[in-house]
Amino acid sequence: YVLEVRVVDTVGNRGSASRATYVLDTRAPAPPTFSDPAPAAGNDPRPAWSWETTGDDWVECRLLRNGVEVQGWAECASPYQVRLTSQGTYRLEIRLVDAAGNRSAPTGSSYVYDTTPPDRPVPVGPPSSGSDRTVSWTFAMPPGVTATCTVTRGLNRVDERPCNGGRYDLDLTGQPDGTYTLTVRFTDAAGNVSQPGSGSYALRTVGLPGRVVPPPTGGPAPSAPSGPGRGGTGVVAIPPQGSTPGPGVPTIPRDDDVPGVSPGRTPSTVIPPSDEGEEAAGGSAPRNAPTRGRDPLVADPFPFEKLAPVIREAVTGTITRPTLPLALLAIVVLFLLAQNRIDRRDPKLASAPVEAEPELDFTLIIRRPGGA
Secondary structure, X not given: OEEEEOOEOOOOOEOOOEEEEOOOOOOOOXXXXXXXXXXXXXXXXXXXXXXXXXXXXXXXXXEEEOOEEEEEEEEEOOOEEOOOOOOEEEEEEEXXXXXXXXXXXXXXXXXXXXXXXXXXXXXXOOOOEEOOXXXXXXXXXXXXXXXXXXXXXXXXXXXXXXXXXXXXXXXXXXXXXEEEEEEEEEXXXXXXXXXXXXXXXXXXXXXXXXXXXXXXXXXXXXXXXXXXXXXXEEEEEOOOOOOOOOOOOOEOOOXXXXXXXXXXXXXXXXXXXXXXXXXXXXXOOOOOOOOOOOOOOEOOOOOOHHHHHHHHHHHHOOOOHHHHHHHHHHHHHHHHHHHHHHHHHOHHHHHOOOOOOOOOOEEEEEEOOOOO
């Protein structure tokens, strides 16, 4: 609408007209749209929303929390950011106001402010140890979360992947023996991560109870080492109760087979084999006899008395399959300890120059006569 006004004097003269315009507009503008709304959920206390306007239009905003207005309609600018102090569902509504004062319908965007992590997962899996190379864990998943599974062996990361089905299958084909730890974490829609839940599985395929290591084939029977520090393959037979091994096979004697030792006691003296420059029985070695390769008497008792029952079980043939690896380990440890004491107690050997020798491999094979 245009209004024109002009002045007319008493004799009829007309002045120039003045014009005023009025636009009558009752149509509401189209609702605005968010160009960059806040995410649907998050743990950030300062969410932000953005939108775009054109011409002379402007925007009014209001903020609600759980449906209750916490900030009334007021002019606002993009981007719009608030600082939240408590958890809840926040909704920002905006509306467009045109030059005529017409207001559009509001447009809203909700943001769930959540800082509470999900509950810790509880994986239920295989036994603590075994020889199976394929094992599985299961766990209950609450709604609205995702799961991530990570498997480590010591400091090595073996696998990491999503496991949203509430189940994780681990394939250890080609992996070495060791303890594998599964760690499960839940992540909710707000990005909160749960405390880790874990489970362990020890893969044991080497040295299992009852595992038989056959002696080398295709050649003559191996012989026992001839002295300390010499490489070779030793064959030791553990005779069953009341049996006698075949000829030519060295054995680990029982308590009642060792002179001067009563049954149930650990021998306190190791009698070495005779060597060059050493009398076969009762005498002493010549003054200038070489000491390298010679086994002097060791008068100290063995220090690992707690291992004696295990060794005695191996000697008498009553050892059980679960304790067989411990018995083998005890035999090797006591042999190395006795060798170390010989080197330290023999003054001539301790003062003798050390000659460099190549590295040698030792193999200990234990078998029972007439059995596997």
